[in-house]
Amino acid sequence: MRLDTRPRDARPGRRRLIAIAAAALLTLIGLVAPAAAQAAELDAITSATIVEPSSQVHLYDTIRLEATWAVPDTAQPGDTFSLSFPTTPQLVGISSTFQMLDPDGATIGTCTVSATGIACTLSDYVATHDNVQGTLFFQVKAEQTTEDGTLTFTTGGGVPIIVQIPGGGILSQEPNPVPTDALKTGSQTVNGGIEWYIWVPGSLLTGQNPTIVDTFTPGLTLLPGTIWLGHVATADWNGGFFDPSLFTTLTPETDYSLTVDTANSFTLELAAPALADHLYRLQYQTQLPAGVQTGDVFENTVTGSSFTTTTATLTVTTAGGGGDGDGLGGFTVSKAISGEGASLVPDDASFIVDYSYSTAEGPVTGSLTLAADGTTQSVQGIPVDTVVTLSERPATPVAGVVWGASVFAGAGVTVVDGAAQLTIGDDTTVAAQLTNSTTLAPPAFGGFSVSKQITGNATSLIPGDATFVVEYAYATDEGQVTGSLALAADGAPQTVQDLPVGTVVTLTERPATPVTGVVWGEPVFSGPGVTVVSGGAQLTIGAETTVAAQLANPAALVPPPSDPPRPPTAGLATTGGDAGPMAALLALAMLMVGAGIVLTRRATIRAAQTRDVTRRSAR
Structure with missing residues (x-):
């Protein structure tokens, strides 16, 4: 038997108006709020299915949906995906915030269910994983009926997601018999609480000042402003679909008093005897404690002047989800210079390291330019278990420096034939250090x-x-x-x-x-x-x-000397007389005189020598 636990007056309409206004306000806020830098909206939700109720859906039912989602490998931390709820017929989301976790407990993203939809923001998980996908579930309240057999949800990118309704539509509530004993139920509210409904026949509220004592599970918080007490004639019950104008609302402090007994109980006392031919309804809300999880059970017990204890339980179903992905990792390489020639290597000197690895799509190659100051260069987004090979190109010559062998080192780094290899781990970065030894070059x-x-x-x-x-x-x-x-x-x-x-x-x-x-x-x-x-x-x-x-x-x-002067040519006039023959005779005479002098001198010398010889002989 279904019991209508919703008010039969103008309040449902007011709540719908409030929900619509809240949705409009959230939409307006979304329009004016600045978008996160570099964030993208993804059409990640691919399908949705109603899992509860499984046979028929009635007005005011809580509907649980499960959805599948997947993001592209290009997704970045901070990217979002969302799903808007239908407005015709209107479905109002039961608010909740949860983290989507992978099997190891890593956070994939954070999702928030509001009155108008669900929105999820991806974490750094997508930067270290490919093929990220999963499921999520959430709840909505059916606020309108429909004869259509489907509901249309819409992704953030405008893609419609068609959902089949069990039973072929959202049906009106079924009539309920007049309660003959105290009856208590509870349902989750769209704002993260529990709304409790208590129906008590007036015939069970005896005495001059009847009382109702309510006790709820510790941890729940009473919201006093939500307490609402009133009554309707049994004759006007009409299967629970009574005319709201026939419901009499009692005034606090005038028609009844409220006493908070403990943190999890309170007492209502009527100011006058109850009407025996009326049904009294107490309605109020409690706030769920922080950290509540799906499956948590909360109880509520009510007693009265002339009725026994009645207990209601509510198993919380909030929202949640999870997923998984193929792990990615990366590696870094940094440069170190050692040896007596290190001080001669300029800080802006660069060294090139080539890397290569294989993927399902084929080989991948690249290079990193390392600075002598040790600045780290990184490569990320490599599938787990990938083997990466590193090798260094010959270093650029530096005056006065002799380069030694380059040596790779680091946890998980293996030296192979002068190069190095490392294996990519899940969501980890392998740090390789490349050291170049130096010595001073001998004088040239x-x-x-x-x-x-x-x-x-x-x-x-x-x-x-x-x-x-x-x-x-x-x-x-x-x-x-x-x-x-x-x-x-x-x-x-x-x-x-x-x-x-x-x-x-x-x-x-x-x-x-x-x-x-x-x-x-x-x-x-x-x-x-x-x-x-x-x-x-x-x-x-x-x-x-x-x-x-x-x-x-x-x-x-050497150039030849200049030619001597030539004698006058015959026939030309002469001056100074004919001196040629005289000059020749004079020269001849002088030679003869000289020769005579020489001969005379020689004769004199010989005579002197003869006399000298004669003297030596005489002695």
Whole structure:
């Protein structure tokens, strides 16, 4: 037997108006409230089914629905999905908030049931899982009848979800017989409480001031403002569908008094005897305690002046849901520099690590650029149990640094042939560290060479053993260094080695030794890396290289002397007389006189020598 426990006056209409107004207010709030940054509304709910009642649905029944949902792999934390309740016929949601959990207790999202619909917000779970889906359930009150066999719910994206109604529609309530004993029932309210209904025949409320004592389960909270007491004539019962205007509402403090006995009980005392041919109804609400779960049972017991204890129980059915997904994980890589050369590596130096792994869709490859300062780079959203391979490209050379082997390390990281492998865990991140060892590079040295080249039209006059001296000079930490090189004319190079890299060497040539018939030109230095400067050349020493300088000396033939003056041509006029024969005779005479003097001197010397010999013999 169904007992109409709803008021038969204007209150149902008022509650419907309040529900409609609340729905409009919530809609308005939804229109003006700013959307969460980067959140998207998903059409995740795919189906819904009425599971209770299972045979017929009547007006004011509590309807339990179950729905299936699934979100795309692109869903992000903060994304939402929702389902709006029908307005024709009107269904009003029983408010509730719950978390959707996976089998391990991880929170997938949080859902809230309001008067007009259910809305769910996804958690970080979707960032670490693919194929996230599940079910949820919620309750609504049937506030209108309909002959249609279906209800139309609507997703947040406007997709209709058609639900079949058991029995083919929402039916009117069935008539109930006149209660002959105290009767108590309870139902959940749309705002998260319990509304209790107590019917007592007036014939059981005896005495001058009849009393009704009500006791409810500890933990429930009485809402005094919801207490409502009144009566209707038994003759007007009409199966419970009495005319609301025939129901008499009693006034607090005038027609009855309220005494709160304990935290979970109260007493009502009538100010006058009860009417024996009337039915008295006490109606009030209690608030459910925090943390109430589906399946929790609450009791309510009522006693009166002349009736025995009557107890009602209510098993709470709120809302809930859950789901699951294929776990995802990720990995990170960070760089560390070790060794005596670490201080020479600039902070903005970068190192490239390549990664690869296989999925059902095919191989995946990528690379991470790591900074020398240890900043972590991350890759997420990889299916659980995926094996990732890491390898580092050769490091960019750094002056003064010799790179050692790179070594991967970290919990769950395995070194394989100079690379590394790691296995992705469920909702975890494997942290790999890549360390590059360094040593200081030994000092670098180089050198230079100089060779001679003779050019010009006098090269054949230059002796094969001719030498040319080139002086060099450069600065070191210990001071200035000078030296010289003797270059052969045949072009054989002379070399100076073991000079520090970066040393600037200045070359100059001494003046070339004179060669008969040769005029030396200006010497010219040349060669890759050789710069001609005033008076010579300069070059800079490179690492493990020899700068080759070539010195060219132009040699030109001495030009022939100018021609002597020619004698006058015969027939031309002469001046000063004919002196030619006289001059010749004078010269001949002088020669003869000179010869005579010489002969006379020799004779004198011989005579003197003869006398001297004679004297020595006489002795």
